[in-house]
Amino acid sequence: MEAKMWILALFLLLSLLFDGIGVRAAELNRKTERISGSAGDVLEDDPVGRLKVFVYELPSKYNKKILQKDPRCLTHMFAAEIFMHRFLLSSPVRTLNPEEADWFYTPVYTTCDLTPNGLPLPFKSPRMMRSAIQLISTNWPYWNRTEGADHFFVVPHDFGACFHYQEEKAIERGILHLLKRATLVQTFGQRNHVCLKDGSITIPPYAPPQKMQAHLIPPDTPRSIFVYFRGLFYDVGNDPEGGYYARGARASVWENFKNNPLFDISTEHPTTYYEDMQRAVFCLCPLGWAPWSPRLVEAVVFGCIPVVIADDIVLPFADAIPWEEIGVFVAEKDVPKLDAILTSIPTEVILRKQRLLANPSMKQAMLFPQPAQPGDAFHQILNGLARKLPHDEKAFLKPGEQILNWTAGPVGDLKPW
Amino acid sequence: MKLSALQPIRRANSFRSPSSAPLDGGAAPSDGPLFRSPTAIFWLLLHAICCLVSLALGFRFSRLLFLLLFSPSSSPSPPSPPVLLLHRRPDLPLSPHPPTPFATPNATGSRVVVGRHGILVRPWPHPNPTEVMRAQRILDCVQREQRLQYGVKNPRPLLVVTPTYPRTFQALHLTGLLHSLQLIPYPLTWLVVDAAGVGAASNETAALLARSRVPVLHIRFSGRMPLRWSDRHRTEARMRLQALRVIKERRLEGVVVFADDSNVHSMELFDEIQKVKWMGAVSVGIVAHSGNPGMVAPQQLSKEEEENSPVPVQGPACNSSGQLAGWHTFNSLPYVNKSATFIGDGAMVLPQKLEWAGFVLNSKLLWEEEEGKPDWVRNLDEVGVNGEEIESPLDLLKDASFVEPLGNCGKKVLLWWLRVEARYDSKFPAGWVIDPPLEIIVPAKRTPWPHAPPELPSGKVATSQDPLEKRSSKTGRSSRSRRSSRNKRKREPQIDTHI
Numbered sequence: 066m067e068a069k070m071w072i073l074a075l076f077l078l079l080s081l082l083f084d085g086i087g088v089r090a091a092e093l094n095r096k097t098e099r100i101s102g103s104a105g106d107v108l109e110d111d112p113v114g115r116l117k118v119f120v121y122e123l124p125s126k127y128n129k130k131i132l133q134k135d136p137r138c139l140t141h142m143f144a145a146e147i148f149m150h151r152f153l154l155s156s157p158v159r160t161l162n163p164e165e166a167d168w169f170y171t172p173v174y175t176t177c178d179l180t181p182n183g184l185p186l187p188f189k190s191p192r193m194m195r196s197a198i199q200l201i202s203t204n205w206p207y208w209n210r211t212e213g214a215d216h217f218f219v220v221p222h223d224f225g226a227c228f229h230y231q232e233e234k235a236i237e238r239g240i241l242h243l244l245k246r247a248t249l250v251q252t253f254g255q256r257n258h259v260c261l262k263d264g265s266i267t268i269p270p271y272a273p274p275q276k277m278q279a280h281l282i283p284p285d286t287p288r289s290i291f292v293y294f295r296g297l298f299y300d301v302g303n304d305p306e307g308g309y310y311a312r313g314a315r316a317s318v319w320e321n322f323k324n325n326p327l328f329d330i331s332t333e334h335p336t337t338y339y340e341d342m343q344r345a346v347f348c349l350c351p352l353g354w355a356p357w358s359p360r361l362v363e364a365v366v367f368g369c370i371p372v373v374i375a376d377d378i379v380l381p382f383a384d385a386i387p388w389e390e391i392g393v394f395v396a397e398k399d400v401p402k403l404d405a406i407l408t409s410i411p412t413e414v415i416l417r418k419q420r421l422l423a424n425p426s427m428k429q430a431m432l433f434p435q436p437a438q439p440g441d442a443f444h445q446i447l448n449g450l451a452r453k454l455p456h457d458e459k460a461f462l463k464p465g466e467q468i469l470n471w472t473a474g475p476v477g478d479l480k481p482w
Numbered sequence: 483m484k485l486s487a488l489q490p491i492r493r494a495n496s497f498r499s500p501s502s503a504p505l506d507g508g509a510a511p512s513d514g515p516l517f518r519s520p521t522a523i524f525w526l527l528l529h530a531i532c533c534l535v536s537l538a539l540g541f542r543f544s545r546l547l548f549l550l551l552f553s554p555s556s557s558p559s560p561p562s563p564p565v566l567l568l569h570r571r572p573d574l575p576l577s578p579h580p581p582t583p584f585a586t587p588n589a590t591g592s593r594v595v596v597g598r599h600g601i602l603v604r605p606w607p608h609p610n611p612t613e614v615m616r617a618q619r620i621l622d623c624v625q626r627e628q629r630l631q632y633g634v635k636n637p638r639p640l641l642v643v644t645p646t647y648p649r650t651f652q653a654l655h656l657t658g659l660l661h662s663l664q665l666i667p668y669p670l671t672w673l674v675v676d677a678a679g680v681g682a683a684s685n686e687t688a689a690l691l692a693r694s695r696v697p698v699l700h701i702r703f704s705g706r707m708p709l710r711w712s713d714r715h716r717t718e719a720r721m722r723l724q725a726l727r728v729i730k731e732r733r734l735e736g737v738v739v740f741a742d743d744s745n746v747h748s749m750e751l752f753d754e755i756q757k758v759k760w761m762g763a764v765s766v767g768i769v770a771h772s773g774n775p776g777m778v779a780p781q782q783l784s785k786e787e788e789e790n791s792p793v794p795v796q797g798p799a800c801n802s803s804g805q806l807a808g809w810h811t812f813n814s815l816p817y818v819n820k821s822a823t824f825i826g827d828g829a830m831v832l833p834q835k836l837e838w839a840g841f842v843l844n845s846k847l848l849w850e851e852e853e854g855k856p857d858w859v860r861n862l863d864e865v866g867v868n869g870e871e872i873e874s875p876l877d878l879l880k881d882a883s884f885v886e887p888l889g890n891c892g893k894k895v896l897l898w899w900l901r902v903e904a905r906y907d908s909k910f911p912a913g914w915v916i917d918p919p920l921e922i923i924v925p926a927k928r929t930p931w932p933h934a935p936p937e938l939p940s941g942k943v944a945t946s947q948d949p950l951e952k953r954s955s956k957t958g959r960s961s962r963s964r965r966s967s968r969n970k971r972k973r974e975p976q977i978d979t980h981i
Contacts, residue, residue, distance in 0.1 A: 258594075284628070284631075284632040285628060285629065285633050287625040287628055287629075288628065289621060291620070307601055308598040309598050313602070317602045320603045321603055321604060321607040322607070323607075324609065325608070325609040326614065327614060327617050346624055377594050400602060401603060404609070404617075405610070407617070408613040408616040408617045408620065409616070410620075412620055412624075415620060
């Protein structure tokens with residue numbers, strides 16, 4: 066009797082072992098691979114039930130009227146702030162009772178003041194943000210309770226909450242003082258930089274999902290381009306001598322590889338841009354005036370391995386997505402050796418990266434689809450916010466305590482908006 | 483110009499130390515009358531000297547000087563002097579790794595420096611062949627993986643049927659087809675039906691096929707290739723039938739493709755035909771204007787020819803539900819007076835209504851005693867006997883409505899039909915090699931070829947075999963040989979070369 070039980074136990078153990086091996090082997094043969102970042106296997110987490118967000122009702126001059134003045138804000142790469150607002154309004158994580166909310170969201174569209182060319186001007190943004198914060202601190206008690214430590218803001222502009230497009234000016238300004246304690250959701254990310262504060266959530270820039278879906282080609286089209294890039298190498302208007310734009314990295318790529326048949330690089334923007342990316346193995350994502358660019362999103366969606374040339378960059382959702390395993394990182398000083406670096410990557414590594422990129426949850430995490438779908442960038446932001454819960458006791462101020470100085474910052478910011 | 487261009491960007495840098503303000507160009511000194519105190523005059527003079535030196539050197543010398551003089555030893559070295567290292571030095575990292583020059587309150591020091599950086603160019607910015615080969619291997623690996631995952635699972639072998647005969651352009655066409663077939667990733671057998679006849683000519687095809695890396699089945703055909711195009715089409719059909727009989731006898735398995743030696747095939751064709759179940763049809767583009775382009779000037783084309791589609795396409799036509807509804811055939815009416823009648827004629831060669839190249843079939847259709855063989859196909863032994871002429875593979879079937887349209891229901895053109903032949907009397911050396919090399923090369927004053935057409939149907943045009951007139955094989959158009967003879971005239975002595 067006992068012997069039989071031992072045999073049964075042994076049999077069960079062996080069957081479990083073989084099952085495990087079988088599953089792993091099956092996984093190896095699949096077209097995709099699971100993605101686990103430093104926070105674990107969190108890309109497919111569902112934030113519903115893990116946090117509650119209260120959306121402030123601001124007068125429409127902060128959001129709707131601005132959008133009405135210029136509807137181009139819905140299609141440019143900073144459109145995440147508008148779509149995040151719309152998503153939160155109809156999301157199950159939204160609560161109408163601010164007492165039970167974990168996070169508070171202020172819908173202010175700071176990146177919607179566009180030039181005729183479509184580039185956003187950040188000069189009024191600090192005043193706009195300040196005016197919005199003044200409004201919420203006077204009308205609701207929740208800002209003063211924590212001085213913003215449980216509030217989050219979406220600031221997708223070039224250098225985030227530094228509100229300037231030129232890096233030196235942005236560094237000079239620093240992050241808006243009133244946002245010192247709040248959580249910032251921004252596209253800019255660079256380590257040890259003034260404009261990236263600890264605890265910020267980096268998101269991808271907005272890329273229109275329908276436009277990308279419309280340009281998909283059959284997956285059996287052979288990838289015959291080795292390296293692909295389309296964009297400026299020299300910004301002749303703003304930096305005529307070169308060396309400033311992209312810290313000279315893009316110009317270096319051009320000068321070193323313009324004659325190389327493996328590199329399909331040029332400034333001409335063809336109509337088959339998306340189709341060409343799907344026929345390429347590597348897509349260059351070098352920095353421009355700011356280190357981030359929508360090319361990363363496009364490369365991920367089209368299965369092209371991103372080659373990131375931006376020192377110390379922090380990529381979107383860096384704790385959920387293991388970018389080191391998915392993309393190739395090249396230091397700016399190594400750009401002249403780019404061809405040697407790329408050709409010396411072993412083929413198993415390249416195939417593995419392509420399998421990781423083929424994972425649909427990876428592509429979904431980079432997009433802002435309308436309406437929202439599970440696993441997309443909106444949900445990743447909420448997951449990131451949920452991972453920061455619960456707030457620690459330093460967030461809540463004791464009565465009478467005040468940390469923020471409402472008159473700090475450049476004098477021009479103090480003017481009412 | 484450079485200074486003024488630098489200034490607006492650089493102005494922020496003046497933040498670093500208050501005493502740098504007087505040295506910055508353009509920053510007006512805020513103090514009172516300068517011209518009184520000697521120190522002010524001294525600074526002004528120093529500023530002027532620095533400005534002049536900067537103008538000469540081309541960068542902001544004053545800043546460099548100030549930094550060298552006034553920066554304490556413990557502070558980090560400044561960002562690179564604004565010199566473009568374009569095309570000069572090898573990878574000298576001009577952006578060193580000091581912490582940022584801006585005093586950031588809580589940053590521990592980033593490696594990234596704001597400011598102007600040099601553009602690093604390596605001394606030989608050209609591709610390295612070893613790396614190109616490695617990249618090629620990577621691409622091959624990636625494409626193989628793609629084919630494994632998204633391509634055809636369980637590919638069937640191909641049986642490629644090609645009728646050919648020795649002639650001037652045979653080497654050209656067969657080599658082209660050979661290279662196309664070598665690129666196909668599926669196992670294939672090439673059945674070459676050769677209408678060579680006896681003599682030295684019969685080994686020419688064999689010599690060409692000896693270079694093949696794909697397995698070849700060289701089938702000899704007993705007839706000769708006739709001179710008229712209409713006869714040639716019929717002979718080719720008979721040659722193909724003979725290949726089909728060989729497939730039937732040996733029970734070769736796979737998908738039968740009719741690849742004529744002068745046609746152009748796209749690689750997607752061979753992926754697409756793997757989908758065929760029994761018999762399929764693809765769209766064939768017709769490149770009918772293979773005649774001398776100089777002879778048919780564009781403005782002579784009639785209006786109706788221009789209104790026709792730019793490239794005629796033959797193939798299946800589908801109805802809206804994707805099923806075979808009919809056939810797009812070649813409309814030969816506009817070309818009736820201008821088409822070629824015999825091979826080597828200078829005019830356009832027209833295809834038949836439906837070319838063999840547009841059809842593929844499963845070899846099991848030809849086998850006898852095969853289970854699952856559909857009943858709408860005729861027995862191969864009954865086809866072609868008693869003088870029956872086969873025009874297209876549809877004659878192999880009892881019912882043509884079962885043909886499957888391939889290539890997105892015929893919307894994708896996967897191969898191009900073309901007939902290009904040298905002039906009927908062109909001579910060419912065996913293997914296209916003149917061995918031993920010619921001793922006497924004589925320039926032709928004008929084209930020696932007569933314009934009289936040959937005698938039909940049998941044969942050879944009589945050309946004189948004057949030993950002085952040995953010339954290397956060229957199928958020149960009359961204008962071209964005249965041009966070359968004019969060039970050669972300068973070099974060689976004049977010899978009259980009449981026929």
